[in-house]
Structures are given as structure tokens and as C-alpha cells.
Amino acid sequence: MNSALDATEGIDIEPPSTDLARRVSSSLGVSTSPTGFHTPSWTKSGSPLRAATGGLAKHLKPFATEDIKILLLENVNVTGQGLLEAQGYQVTHLKSALPEDELIGKIRDVHVIGIRSKTKLTARVLREAKNLIVVGCFCIGTNQVDTQYAAEHGIAVFNSPFSNSRSVAELVIAEIISLARQLGDRSNELHKGTWNKVSNGCWEIRGKTLGIIGYGHIGSQLSVLAEAFGMTVIYYDAVNLMALGTAKQVPTLEALLRAADFVTCHVPELPETNNLISRKEMGDMKDGSYLINASRGSVIDIPALIDAMRSGKLAGAALDVYPAEPGGNGDYFTNELNSWAQDLRSLKNIILTPHIGGSTEEAQSAIGIEVSTALIRYVNEGTTLGAVNMPEVSLRSLTMDEPNHVRVIYIHRNIPGVLRGVNAILGNHNVDKQMTDSRGEVAYLMADISGVNVAVIKDLYQRLEGLSSRIMTRVLY
């Protein structure tokens, strides 16, 4: 152990009485008795954080880390799991999702739950989760969680929206080359024993124009990769965005479609992007051009695409996403799922992949790190940066030079007069810093108060708990 780590040991303020610790812990629903103050958890992974002021960041917990119970479902990535275990939390890890009744049985006990896309955290399930303070969605979307109900009950929800951007961008590069060289067809033919060496209609991508619709996290990464292959990049976006490299933003979708040899979609699913590329837009595209969609299934009008491919207007297409997608792996890509599935499957030079754009080991690991880190910061420091259902509130870390400080977190209903009530309680103390923000019906207040002792902490906690606007109070020190 290095000296920096030693320096963080045992500098927390005096241990609270067991009684207080129980009460404070009960704000989190920690039902076991804390063992008293403990080594700041980040020291276990060997990297104490530096506060913005330059001091060594003090990590806050009102209870022993082993009291925090975490349930990870759906085979959450091992890297993320390891980070949580390194905190000393009690982590239970299951490979699959759970049926609702079994989930209700298990969620009652835990303070943190980590899921992927298959676990449904409905209001019915969350109502039973009396100890739960935070949900980690180790995936992109959060549709599987009733985020509104969660917010109204003080449960923050985190996800990882952009950890797989690079993976998607690389897949699209692979598709551009594969389509230009008809790789899918040649490979399928040879798998069936047919040798078909052709150069007709096969192209290099160097010097061709790539049109990117949606220049966000994925679109902009793709732009850089495509230029490295010698492509000219143009993009269309709903907002003005600075170009990377020598890419150029074009003013209209039509301008992009008329100029691009390859058109690729990277927009979110919105009413405005529903069937963004339909018959008219395909008509605007260059003859013999290619269309790629790895964004959302609603963005391309697939029956129109089938017609454009059959007529030869388009020379190829790649789809990774579909209006309806099966819930699991198997022989489900049929007309029962999408009425045109058979027609799509019969086309030449069309690459069909099962929503694997972001499915790489690197992306899963990055998601694991991002979500686990957000969970740890929320549990230990109360920071909501990146939460999808709470206002984003953060204060710079307390430092080891500030031992007798407490961080008060007061999640409350966003109604008039709350701050007056809270400040009447905090106002007799030295509030070093305070931040409040609201999101819809829910507001989040975080304040660091100095010069406190155990009796003060207890008093603050109990008085905040007594306010009628309260959703959840947490006290970290």
C-alpha cells in the first residue's frame, strides 16, 4: 500500500453511535447494523481520487460497504461486476433475467440492482423494492424501467448511452467495404460450392462519397474512420455541428442523398425520424448507391427499400435494426415478425445483421465500467451526473482536509416553499456549498455542511425526514 493510500485511512470523522448509524442507514434501507467507519472504498482499488481543489478526495459513506447489497442480473459484464466487488459491496450475480414474481422476491432486499434489457422494472416490481436507491441499466436503453415511478420514489436510474459508438462505427465501415465488393454474396455462393469470380459492379471505396445522416457520437466517429479510407464525407444533421477532419455539413437531407454513394443513418428514434428514408428519399439517391441503417428500425421504410433493391436503383443495403426484433436468439426472422421478412431475405447484396452494432467485448466492458462507476459515485457521494430520471447534481468532492463535514442529500417533491423549509434546518450550520435542481416533479438537493458532530448529523437527518416534501434523505460522511 502506498503512502497516499495510508493517508486516507482512518481520517473519517468519529464513528457514529450504532444507533445513529442504524437510523442514517435506514434512510437507505440498509437493514444490517453497520460496523462503524471504514476505509474509504476507492483506496481498495488503489486510486484515491483528487478533488478539484487539489486535496485528496474523501469518500463518503454512512455505513460499512459490506452492508450494501447489489443484485446483478442478465450476466452483467465481469469488469463492471469487479468494480462493485472492489468496493466491498455484497454482490450477487445471476446469468439470466428473473420472472416478475421471483424478481419481486429478490429486489426487496437490495439497495442496488444492475440489469440489461430483458429485466422489466415495472411500478409493481419497484413498489416492493423498499431498500432500493439506484438502478444501473448496463445497456443503452432504459425503456425496461418505469423511470418516472423510480424518480418519484427517490430511485435514480443510470445507463450507458454512448459506450458502444466505436463498435457501431467500425461495423458500418465493414459494411461499406462489404457492399462495395459484394462480399456477402460471394461468401454465400462459395459456402454453397459456387466459384463466382467477378469484378463487374465491385468498387474500391477510396474516392467515393459517404453521406452520414446524424452526426452525433456514432456519425462523427464514422466520419473520421471513413476519411482514413480516402472517402469524401458529407453529413446532414438537424443542428449545426462542427465537422471533424475535412467532412462537410450539407444544408438539406436531399442535398446529401443526391451527392452520396453510400448513405448511412445515425439518428435517434423520434417522430421526425420515422421513415426518414422512404420512397421519395430513395428516389433522390444516386443510381447504384448503397443504403445502411444501424440506428433504429423505424428510420427506413423497408418495403420501399425492397422495391428500390429489386428495381436496381440501389446496388446494396445493410440493416442491423428492424421495426420488430425478437426477444431472444432463434429462428424468428420471419414474416410473422415483420410481414416483409421473406422478401428482404431473398434480395442480393443486402447484409442483414441481428442488432449487433454495439455488441463487442470492448463495448460491454466499457458499459460495465461506465455504469458501475456511476453507481459507485451515486452510492458513495450522491452524484447524479448521467442519471436519466433525476436532475443532474454534483458537488466537488470533500477532501481529507475537511474531516468534520457531512453531505446531505434531500430528494423531494418539486413544490413551492421546500427550500425555505430545508434552509431553516441547514441555516444554523455552516453550509459550505449547496446545489439544487429539479426535473419534472422531483428535485434533488445536495449540501456540504462543515463543523458537524454526530449529534448534529442525527438532528439534521431527523428534521429533514420530518418535512412533508421528502421523498428520500441520505446523509453521507
Ligand SMILES: NC(=O)c1ccc[n+]([C@@H]2O[C@H](COP(=O)([O-])OP(=O)(O)OC[C@H]3O[C@@H](n4cnc5c(N)ncnc54)[C@H](O)[C@@H]3O)[C@@H](O)[C@H]2O)c1
Ligand atoms: N445498432 C446498434 O447496435 C446501435 C448501438 C448504439 C446506438 N444505436 C443507435 O444509433 C443512433 C445514433 O446514436 P448516437 O449515439 O450517435 O446518437 P447521438 O444522439 O449522439 O446522435 C444523433 C444525431 O442525430 C441528430 N438528429 C436528430 N434528429 C435528426 C433528424 N431528424 N435529422 C437529422 N439529424 C438528426 C442529432 O442532432 C444528433 O447529432 C441511435 O438511434 C441509437 O439508438 C444503435
